[in-house]
Amino acid sequence: MTHAIAYGATALIFLVMDYIWLAHVAGSFYRERLAGLMAEQVNFAVAGLFYLVYVVGIVIFAVAPALRSGNWQDAALYGCLFGFFAYATYDVTNLATLRDWPVVVTVVDIVWGTLVTGVSATAGFLIARSFI
Numbered sequence: 001m002t003h004a005i006a007y008g009a010t011a012l013i014f015l016v017m018d019y020i021w022l023a024h025v026a027g028s029f030y031r032e033r034l035a036g037l038m039a040e041q042v043n044f045a046v047a048g049l050f051y052l053v054y055v056v057g058i059v060i061f062a063v064a065p066a067l068r069s070g071n072w073q074d075a076a077l078y079g080c081l082f083g084f085f086a087y088a089t090y091d092v093t094n095l096a097t098l099r100d101w102p103v104v105v106t107v108v109d110i111v112w113g114t115l116v117t118g119v120s121a122t123a124g125f126l127i128a129r130s131f132i
């Protein structure tokens with residue numbers, strides 16, 4: 001039950017933060033730099049699949065170890081690391097394989113992925129721990 005609570009809390013925090021980032025903070029940043037690569041409409045089914053799977057990763061690799069250790073710092077550290085490696089894999093691969101992929105998008109996206117994953121993992125841990 002603790003892991004289900006961790007998943008729900010982590011997912012909620014991640015979704016809210018990512019929505020604010022994409023819709024209200026950095027949406028124009030991405031549109032201006034990736035206009036030729038972006039689809040006209042978001043495929044919400046595929047986006048939903050990403051969120052479902054990615055949050056499982058956050059819980060397995062960041063929240064669960066923190067629940068075992070009892071330290072929120074583990075959730076923050078492992079969450080940041082998971083976010084860094086996941087977003088770096090995506091962005092650096094795009095930088096290596098896509099024509100005109102902007103370096104600035106790579107840097108900003110990796111920083112964002114590190115931050116949002118670390119915060120989500122920490123919040124997921126704190127909320128789940130409060131139910132133990």
